[in-house]
Amino acid sequence: MKRYSLETRARAVELIDRGYGKGSLSTALAIPISIAEKWTHTYRAVGKEAFLGMGSKHRRYDYETKLAAARDFVDLGMTRQEVMSKHGIANLTQLKNWAKAYREGGPEALRPKPKGRPRKDGGDPPEPRSREQELEAENRRLRAEVAYLKKLRALEAAKRAPGRNAR
Template sequence: MGEREGNRRYDYETKLAAVRDHVEHGLTKAEVMEKYRIAGPAPLERWCREYRSGGPDALRPKPKGRPRGAKSKPRPAPTREQLLEEENAYLKARVAYLEKVDALLAWRSATGTER
């Protein structure tokens, strides 16, 4: 069986040489395809389009996969003031909760309702 020609990958130098031969030196697509063993006209046309719009750097390989995200920096240790503010907020919430419980118990005893 012959070598499969589809889904070939071409390195940057091959792409650039093929495009320059076609665009700048005037070789036909068929001549360029034969010279560089390009499987079909579609890749050559795409390379020429990219070369005309972005120059030689447009033919460089693109990174694969999902881009890396910014790494999160570790949180700095909280200051003493921040720790005291957090404790103060917790104690205020606890006092408010206990006051509501006391009010509920007082209301139940005053009205004489029980569960």
């Protein structure tokens, strides 16, 4: 997605204030009409400061704000512009996504999801091993260590063998 400079956005604010619509704004700034429409809508919803500050950082909204905005939009039938203005939401797509999640899953769908991999199940502590099991495990470990050392010696001997090119 292309990012537009602050100067372009400031020029858009001037033109919208002069009464330019999405088509004439699109032509004047050489931007797609869909972007001009979003900018016009967002500017009217959140105002100049919030509009010019968009894109400089990712804004995070808490659960209560998301829930209130989704309820206002879905349950109370407020317009998108009213909801964005009331709750200070600068992104129309976020509001649409919250409304969709609220319709499909209710308030719980807007709760933050846990990050990362789920924790390993602690379960029952491992049973203590018998002396025989411990010795068998140690025997397997020692056999693997001996096999590794034998392979290492064979590789070193092959490197030193006469007739081989040393690298």
